[in-house]
Amino acid sequence: MHHAKPLPRFLVQRYKGWKATQFEENKSWYSRLADEGQRPRTMIISCCDSRVHVTSIFGADSGEFFIHRNIANLVPPFEVSKTIHGTSAAIEYAVTALKVSNLVVLGHSKCGGVQGCYEMCTGEAPQLQEASSFVGRWMDILKPGFERIEKNEGDKQAKLTALEHESILVSLENLMTFPFVKEAVESGQLSLHGLWHEIGSGSLECYDADKKEFTRV
Template sequence: MSEPLPPPADAPARPLLPDRLVSGYEAFLGGRYAREYDRFQHLARAGQNPRIMLIGCCDSRVSPEVIFDAGPGEIFVVRNVANLVPPYAPNDGLHGTSAALEYAVLGLRVEHIVLLGHASCGGVRAYAESDLDPYQRPLSSGDFIGKWMSLIAAAAAKVGPASEPLADYVERLALASIVQGLANLRSFPAVATLEQRGKLSLHGAYFSIAEGRLLALDEASGRFLPVSAKAHATAFAEPRF
C-alpha cells in the first residue's frame, strides 16, 4: 500500500479540529470537568464499571447520555446506523457491534442491555422506501449501508406489507426492529446463558425526538408502554419551561 500524499505546500492551513468542537471543549474544561474533577480522576485510576450497556442509533439527535442524564462512566454506549443488532455469526467478518457486545457482557459484566430505537429514523425510512417503492433506487447489497440495513429484513417480514401511510409504517417497522434486535441479542450464547441465570436483563426502548417521550417494551404483552408518564406530563404542562 502506497503512503498517503502530503497536502500541497501552498495549501491553506487547516484547523486541527472544527471550531465548534474546540469551543465545546473549552466550555467542558471550565464547566463539567471542573465540577466533576474528582470523578474523572477516580475513573482514570479505577477504570470503568458501568452496569448498563446501551445500543443506540448514530443519529446526532438521539444522544443516550443526554436522554438519560448520564455522567461519565455510567453507561457503556455503542451506536450504529438504525440501532441494529446482528445475529450471532462467529466468522471472519469485522463485527463492531458484536465485539462491543462481547466486551460489555464478558469483560465489563454489565447487568442490563438496553436497545434504544427512536422516531423518524432515517435508516429505517431508507429501508422502507427502497422496499416499498419499485421506482426507488434500492439499497445496494454491495455497499456498506445496504448490507447493514438488510438486518431489518427479518423485522419487515414479520410486520408484513404496509397498510398505512409511509411515516406510520416506518414507525411500526422501527418498533418491530427493536423486538427483532432483542431476539438477535439472545442468539449470542453468553447473553442467553446469563439471562437465563438471572445475571443479565434485556430491554427495548423507543424515544420520540419531537415529544421527548420514552417508551419501553413489555415483552409479556408485546406492547411499548410509556416510561415516567407523570414526569413527562409535568414537563410539558403549561407554561412548559
C-alpha cells in the same frame, strides 16, 4: 496521514468550555474513573442519529453507560466468521468483561436508517440494493421486521413507526442468539430492554413482553 486537518475552531471552543467548567467541577470523579476504570451497570445500543442524546435522556454522568451506536440501533445475529463485527465485539466486551446487568436497545422516531430499509424493501431505493452499499447490507438485518409489518394497515408513516419498533425487536431477538448473552439472561445476571424514543414529544416507550406491545414509560 497528510489528509488530517486541525480541529475546527467551534469544537476547540466547546472543548475549552467543557474543560473549564464541567471537568474542573468534577475533577476528582474523572481522576477516579481514570485510576479505577469503568464499571457501567448498563450497555445501551442506540442509533447514530445526532438527535438521540442518550446520556441526556437518562441524566447519566461519565462512567455510567457503555454506549454503542450504529445505523438504526441494530444487532446482527450471532456469527463466527472472518467478517469484522464491531457491534458484536462491543456486546461481547460489555457482557463478558464489564459484566453489565442491563442491555438496552434504544430506537427512535423518524429514523433515517429504518426509512432506508423500508424504501429498499419496497423498491423505492434501488441504490441500497447494490451489493456495494454498506448501508443497504447493514439494513438487511431488519428485513425480517419488514416482512412482519409489510401487510399492516395504515399510511407509510404508520408503517415506518411499526418498523422502528421492529428494529428494536429484531435486535432483542438477535441478542439471544449470542451464547454468552443467552447464558447471562437465563442465569438472571443480565436483563434485556427495548425502548423507543419519540424525539418531538420527548416520550419514551418500553416493550412489554407479556402484552407484546410498547407502552409509555
